[in-house]
Amino acid sequence: MTNPNINLKTVKDFIPDEAPERFIYKMNPDKHEIALSTHDLKVFYGDNEALSEGDLDFERFKITSLIGASGSGKSTFLRSLNRMNDGVATVKGNIMYRDLDINSSKIDVYEMRRHIGMVFQRPNPFAKSIYKNITFALTQRGNYTKDELDEIVETSLKQAALWDQVKDNLNKSALALSGGQAQRLVIARALALKPDILLLDEPSSALDPVSSAQVEDTLLELKEKYTIVIVTHNMQQAARISDYTAFFHLGKVIEYDLTRKIFTRPKVALTNDYISGNFG
């Protein structure tokens, strides 16, 4: 009684002869819209190579998590993506964004950062009002009418899911906000510049679980309009919110794949050990 419609693969076909040491998911540009990609990225602190062979594609409107132990190179990698390592480290290789290599010296870094925004680990609102936190960067670089600024403040705060909580207190100091609110304000501040890509370096590691969940909800809503790359130490967070996950170890990307694959059946033994806490 064999059913001809059943795929007659045997179990042997599912057991690889040798487990690979690395696996990097390569996106098919016909199927995935690639927002950002790195080629042969290497980062040096002095002569010391902190990161090598970081070849990753980031899909548009998706969340990609970067995971790995401290010192594995994931934050170094993230910071390279909007040139935060300039003056700190030497970054070699290409970072392709809209057919431009943004790692080139010809790039206007400040203009590039309007497209690729960054949010850091600790919420760092300016010691200004909520309103001015959002408009500060805009007013430094351009001329906006009051109506335009109002509009941007409202839109950014709404996108960061903070509007309803602060709309009556826009002139109050941002320093009075709770940790979760402050982090969402910082996200709103980044969104005010209308970036394409949002980079987040452990955005909720300094927050309690409730605030952390609020930030996660916000990110899930934001991915409809933004491409998000997030460094996180919280494995469950990576599993919950991201579409892709890259595992970094000792300055190398060991495995990059769909998150659901990484967390159910990673191809590399090292990844399996790391995410199941069976490391070292």
Next chain:
Amino acid sequence: MRRLFDEELADLDSSFTEMGMLVSQTIQKSVQAFVDHNRETAKLILDNDYRINEREAAIEKKTFEMIALYQPVTTDLREIVTILKAVSVLERMGDQARNIANSTIRVKGTKHVPEIEAKLGDMGEEVASMVSEVMSYYVKDDAIGAEAIAAKSRDLAKKAGQVRLDAVNGMKEDAELVDSAADYLVIAGYLKRISDYTTDIAEWIVYKRTGKIIELNPGSSFFI
């Protein structure tokens, strides 16, 4: 690195394999009791069925706890899921052994067919050993071995079909055989069902080893 999780998982593993052995023994005894017309043993099997059910509940409870407390992923998760799924299959095997014991107790016919009973006895031995075998594949994490169980299960289905034919022919020839033969039919069905269940466990062993959910015995769930 040694994890508390590993110790608990090892405990869970041994509870699960112990339960497998218990089920295998119960099946073997229940078939033997049927063949020997031994109502005492059959009654003992019914009385002890709760032990299998209790083990199932305890193992399930432990897996839920471990999922909640350790939030396992990848191979850890697959091992726990495999136990969680396979433990219910073991429990259902135990229920089939109980059904066989029930048949032994309520058997009314006075006229038997020793040849058919001998065939059923052989099938019972075979099924019980398939259960032990699949449990040893579980322990050894042997997906290739587990896959081979499917062929044995198909073989056993054929034997069940033969018993069905013998029983039906017996009934046609001699009306006094109807009571016994009707029992032969259902016992063959119970044994075939248990052997299908070993294939279900084999599928979970393949999942545990490879992460793939596959169908090892497509289209085999017809009665006898």
